Amino acid sequence: MRWFERWIAVAVLSMSTVSAGVGASYGQDKVVRIGFQKYGKLVLLKSKGTLEDKLKAKGYKVVWTEFPSGPPLLEALNVGSIDFGNTGEAPPIFAQAAGAPIQYVAYEPPAxxxxxxxxxxxxxxxxxxxxxxxxxxxxxxxxxxxxxxxxxxxxxxxxxxxxxxxxxxxxxxxxxxxxxxxxxxxxxxxxxxxxxxxxxxxxxxGTGVVSNYQFYLSSKRFLESNPGIVDLVLAQLSEVDDWARGDIHAVAGQLAPAIGLPVPVVEIALKRQAYGIKPVTEGVIADQQRVADTFFALGLLPQPIKISDAARRPGT
Missing domain, CATH: 3.40.190.10 (Periplasmic binding protein-like II)
Known part of the structure; x- marks a missing residue:
């Protein structure tokens, strides 16, 4: 079995328990299920608790699920266990190549x-x-x-x-x-x-070599049914992003216990991050396409993919 096929098989198995648990617990309630990793803006949004109040006003609950890395998070989007999450450049490429119905909805500038x-x-x-x-x-x-x-x-x-x-x-x-x-x-x-x-x-x-974007992604089904809710989540993320950019020391203090690193180390990492969450542009799509084409040339993808097929269109 090729590495790509093994990656998909492991991700599917790793998500089966999560998928069953979320479905059993929340049934048909109006829920926004967000996948996050230990480090990043979604962790800060979760810790602030402001999204819950905003969603409650719209009749939605929010359910947070932590993932160890991007590939299982995006497989969760694929199987319907979560509705929204973020990863770096590579995992969505492999997810799209595997047929996952993902949509790029925003990005963070190069870092x-x-x-x-x-x-x-x-x-x-x-x-x-x-x-x-x-x-x-x-x-x-x-x-x-x-x-x-x-x-x-x-x-x-x-x-x-x-x-x-x-x-x-x-x-x-x-x-x-x-x-x-x-x-x-x-x-x-x-x-x-x-x-x-x-x-x-x-x-x-990566200076002068690669962009190193972070992407925010939604399942296609959730985006089509709830575009306003996706926009609300992105707006709340933008507020957290503004706070993080303006007070890196405070953000490091909040993140450090969760990721088990000293505050000064987290501050260094935060200073190398990018800030300003934005809608996906044609230029970003083109950059991501180059990443996908490189992986295909290395034999890591089973077939070429078109990134624009998974990008959110204006007004949707």
């Missing part, structure tokens, strides 16, 4: 410094070109996978000329710390945490 190729403090590597023949840890099919491919190409190194080691963040950090890999491609807040704890140095970040 290229929020992902990087890290090397150990005492590494002799000095450039991306030095990765030729080296072991590089990364999440397969993730944003940083695309970043690595593009960074290598800029440095004149073929992807086939490195040895990728596919590991989740926790396992990758362990491999990085014991010297089992030469470099690690990772995103914040794991990036900031590794820098603080291990003295890891940045060989290159």
């Amino acid at each position: 290229p410094k929020g992902e990087a190729i890290l090397i150990p403090r005492d590494s002799k590597l000095t450039s991306v070109a030095d990765l030729k023949g080296r072991k590089v840890a990364l999440n397969k099919g993730s944003n940083v996978h695309y970043f690595l491919v593009k960074a290598l190409a800029q440095a004149g190194v073929k992807y086939s000329e490195i040895e990728p080691v596919f590991l989740a963040p926790a396992d990758a950090r362990a491999a990085f710390e014991r010297g089992a890999v030469d470099a690690w491609v990772i995103w914040d807040p794991f990036q900031a945490a590794a820098e603080a704890a291990t003295g890891a140095r940045t060989l290159a970040d």
Whole structure:
């Protein structure tokens, strides 16, 4: 079974319990089911509690479900367990390729410094070109996978000329710390945490290489039935985004206990984020299409996809 097929199978199995639980608990009530990860604007919105009051006035409840990463969150959208969530660039591409009825409804501007190729403090590597023949840890099919491919190409190194080691963040950090890999491609807040704890140095970040967008997505069915509710959620997210941009220290203090990192580390990660939640534009769609085309060329997608098919149209 190819990696893509295994990814889909694991995601479907991981979501079966969540799907059954949500359906059994809430039946036919008017509910907005939001999927979130430990880090990001949705966590802040959940902690503030303002969305609940806004939705109550419209006759809706809100149900929050935490996910460990983007792929299972989007599979939850696919099987109808949640209605709305956010991820980075790569997971929606794989979800769309698998036939998931997802819709891009908003994005956060580029944050290229929020992902990087890290090397150990005492590494002799000095450039991306030095990765030729080296072991590089990364999440397969993730944003940083695309970043690595593009960074290598800029440095004149073929992807086939490195040895990728596919590991989740926790396992990758362990491999990085014991010297089992030469470099690690990772995103914040794991990036900031590794820098603080291990003295890891940045060989290159995404600046001038990739955009590193964050996307907000809805299921197609929910968006078609409840466009005003999606707009309400986005409006509340924009308010939280404005607060976060204006008081990063306070936001770090609120996020730090939830993600188990010191406040100064979270502050560093937040300063590398982008702010200003916006409707998806043609330019952003084109950028995302380039990511999808790259994954297809690497053999990670079963067929090419058209990102514009999954983008929210103006007025919907």
